[in-house]
């Protein structure tokens with residue numbers, strides 16, 4: 342069992358993944374810029390499932406104490422957030438969940454990222470960390486329902502084979518998830534862009550679409 346920390350863990354995606362990984366038996370540090378918000382987010386999770394090992398802390402404590410850190414801030418916040426935490430994250434596996442999507446008049450659109458993808462930006466900002474891109478296509482709404490299996494694949498991309506394999510195993514601790522090796526980190530751009538497509542599909546079908554890869 343590991344200590345998993347969330348940088349920007351108070352939003353729906355961070356809380357949803359925190360719930361699932363705590364249910365799998367991991368110790369979770371849920372990070373925020375404000376200690377009070379972190380505590381409130383932990384209470385929200387406890388209202389869904391009691392007795393889990395989740396502590397609400399500042400993002401700095403996550404970066405310092407977590408064995409692996411998951412980044413669940415909005416894309417616009419990723420650069421300043423990771424720049425500030427770079428020394429604390431050195432030597433660690435950093436799982437980037439960020440999908441660079443903006444809503445223009447309610448319509449989700451993928452944002453072009455100079456480095457190629459949010460995950461590549463994270464790796465450029467954190468040269469001494471092992472960045473693994475994962476979970477960008479998994480709906481927070483479903484994650485936050487503890488009884489509900491997740492009907493989707495998690496495509497995992499990284500330039501670090503060892504950490505990638507471990508993150509794939511971690512993803513499969515969420516009931517229903519199959520992890521798919523997406524290859525190098527440069528492929529994370531396709532996974533991130535898919536999130537914008539899925540959000541548009543959700544608007545059409547009033548659903549919560551996810552991805553299943555077939556033929557492998």
Ligand SMILES: NC(=O)c1ccc[n+]([C@@H]2O[C@H](COP(=O)([O-])OP(=O)(O)OC[C@H]3O[C@@H](n4cnc5c(N)ncnc54)[C@H](OP(=O)(O)O)[C@@H]3O)[C@@H](O)[C@H]2O)c1
Nearest residue numbers: 349351352353354373374413414415418439440477480481
């Ligand atoms: N929501 C989904 O279903 C979903 C699905 C797949 C992927 N994702 C990706 O996962 C990430 C998190 O999604 P979300 O919906 O949970 O996001 P969110 O609620 O908009 O933000 C998550 C947390 O980030 C922190 N934050 C916000 N602005 C910040 C800033 N300027 N600087 C530093 N921290 C800031 C906030 O925490 P504090 O105020 O407590 O610091 C906030 O609670 C996003 O990149 C999104 O693309 C989301």
